[in-house]
Amino acid sequence: MVISVVEEMRLALEKALVEAVRKAVEVKELPPVELPGFVVEVPREREHGDFATNLAMLLPRQARMAPRKIAEVLIQNLPHSTRWLEKVEVAGPGFINFILDPRWVLEAVPLAVNRQADYGRVQLGENKKVQVEFVSANPTGLLHMGNARGAALGDSIASILAFAGWQVTREYYINDAGNQIENFALSVEARYFELLGLEGEVPEGGYHGQDIIDTARRYIEEHGDKLLKVDRRVRLETLAQYALAEKIEGIKKALADFGVVYDVWFSEQSLHDAGKVDEAIQRLRERDFLYEHEGALWFRATSLGLEKDEVLVRNNGLPTYFAADIAYHMDKFNRGFDRVINIWGADHHGHVARLKSALQALGxxxxxxxxxxxxxxxxxxxxxIVRMSKRTGQFITLEELVDEVGLDAARYFFIMRSADSHLDFDLDLARTQSNDNPVYYVQYAHARICSIFRQLKEQGRQAPNPKDVDIELLREEAELALARRLADFPEEVALAARQLAPHRLTRYVHEVAGLLHSFYNIHRVITDDVTLTDARLLLMEATKVVLRNALALLGVKAPEKM
Incomplete structure (x- = not known):
């Protein structure tokens, strides 16, 4: 089954080049050569042709000829039957550029219409298992803007990888163990006391948000003051369990409202309870990567090229967060994932190398x-710059942002820039219902196409069957430019999957929308010429398919009316 017109053309040109080498050797214009691993690719600049190859530049040592001369020989021996080939040129030090009849891209139009939701799907992942872990914020408060960006990126990356042939698991790591949970419990206890008219003090390193007060108030509404008479350890454990359950439920709801649903919610505490932290430490000890110093247990990271060793178990016998993280990642691979992807804040930069070194130490x-x-x-x-929330007096929460600009604008804006770029989120622009707003601009293109088909239905006509359409009636420059970008969609999906770069699809879909608007402003779709109308309707349907599929990968709706 043809999945990509671009890939089909690339393979045809590769085959033609192999045949050109064989023929050139046969007629003794080239000496016998072993075919190198050459590429045929789409040049960055379209003036360099539709495709280009480096084959001639890889043969000089074997052929004992200059690359440009080899390129000329290959061009002379290309099969005359190569479809759509209009012109071939030698460029630069020996590149071969292929210029095709502009109509070669038209085959993508019926292909997109026939494949519908599967158009753009590629098989890079070969059904291998990949886990994408993202957000994983401490369950001690509300989700903020940074969490929102991680949610949009992680969910889109997971969708793209699934569309590219991977078995994807979305996972959230709940940091429900360690000092932050103790401070969390102490903070809720302090507010619990205050609300009951007693003296309470939030500890140093504790949590001061309004949401902590709200949690304590809800507990009192449900259970009263009965915790005043119990042992303090019981009180702290009870408040911690209540507050954690409430916060985690709130996080789940906020993320679900943001279009993010996880397959797995993994508890850090479960690693300790199941002995998996001890198991990871023991495995490192058996592989001679641990030593004791001043009562603590250290990971010998310097033996793997890092600047310093790391503590895994403190001198009080408690494992560090790093030890739990090693155990967590060991568990990930023990669950059978072929690949693991984490999305972290830039402040975790120093943690990357040491975690990778620990995985290497584990084998x-x-x-x-x-x-x-x-x-x-x-x-x-x-x-x-907006720094404070009007409601909480602290940071802007995920829920507040979605209330302000809507789900689609929030998702789209967070994905517009690569993860490693700082992002300036313009609230005013995100609210704007105009073509200046990029998500509105793209969604309007989809809605515009839907309006054409409503108009067709009002006239008592139906959309054409692709097999009955003469697609080569599309000859206008605007038509061919739009078809060319539709043909690129599977390639764009593949690149976004390889690079873990959903921002490529926001850029791509914006270009498709621009080409659609340009076409629409110049040409009528429904005309007196029935055969031309059918061809243009098919182009519109293909564009609608691409816009819808691309937006779905980004977690953004494709509205039919605006």
Whole structure:
């Protein structure tokens, strides 16, 4: 089955080049050569042709000829039957550029219409298992802007990888163990006391948000003051369990409202309870990567090229967060994932190398772990940075952002820039219902196409069957330019999957929308010429398919009316 017109053309040109080499050797214009691993690719600049190859530049040593001369020989021996080939040129030091009849891209139009939701799907992953872990914020408060960016990126990357042939698991790591949970419990206890008219004090390193007060108030509404009379350890454990359950439920709801649903919610505490932290430590000890110093247990990271060793178990006998993280990643690979992707804040930069070194020490390939470091988000309104929430008096929450600009704008804006770029989120622009707003611009293109088909239905006509359409009636420059970008969609999906770069699809879909608007402003779709109308309707349907599929990968709706 043909999945990509671009890939089909690339393979045809590769085959033609192999045949050209064989023929050139046969007629003794080239000496016998062993075919190197050459590429045929789409040049970055379209003036260099539709495709280009480096084959001639890889043969000089074997052929004992200059690359440009080899390129000329290959061009002379290309099969005359190569479809759509209009012109071939030698460029630069020996590149061969292929210029095709512009109509070669038209085959993508019926292909997109026939494949519908599967158009653009590729098979890079070969059904291998990949886990994408993202957000994983401490369950001690509300989700903020940085969490929102991680949610949009992680969910889109997971969708793209699934569309590219991977078995994807979305996972959230709940940090429900360690000092932050103790401080969390102490903070809720302090507010619990205060609300009951007693003296309470939030500890140093504790949590001061309004949400902590709200949690304590809800507990009192449900259970009263009965915790005043119990042992303090029981009180802290009870409040911690209540507050954690409430916060985790709130996080789940906020993320679900943001279009993000996880397959697995993994508890850090479960690693300790199941003995998996001890198991990871024992495995490192057996492989001679641990030593004791001043009562603590250290990981010998310097033996793997790092600048310093790391503590795994403190001198009080408690394992560090790093020890739990090693156990967590060991568990990931023990669950059978071929590849693990983490999306972290840029402040975790120093943790990447030491975690990879620990995986190497455990006997795993460290390259099977990929970490995307996500830069900060700045929120702007009226040209000024917005720092504080009107409701909580602290940071802007995920829920507040979605209330302000809507789900689609929030998702789209967070994905517009690569993860390693700082993101300035313009609230005013995100609210704007105009073509200046990029998500509105793209969604309007889809809605515009839907309006054409409503108009067709009002006239009592039906959309054409692709097999009955003479697609080569599309000859206008605007038509061919749009068809060319539709043909690129599977390639764009493949690149976004390889690079873990959903921002490529926002850029791509914006270009498709621009080409659609340009075409629409110049040409009528429904005309008196029935055969031309059918061809243009098929082009519109193919464009609608691409816009819808691309937006779905980004977690953004494709509205039929605006």
């Amino acid at each position: 795993y390939d460290p390259d099977t772990l990929q970490v995307l470091l996500m830069q900060l988000v700045r929120l702007f309104s009226g040209g000024e």
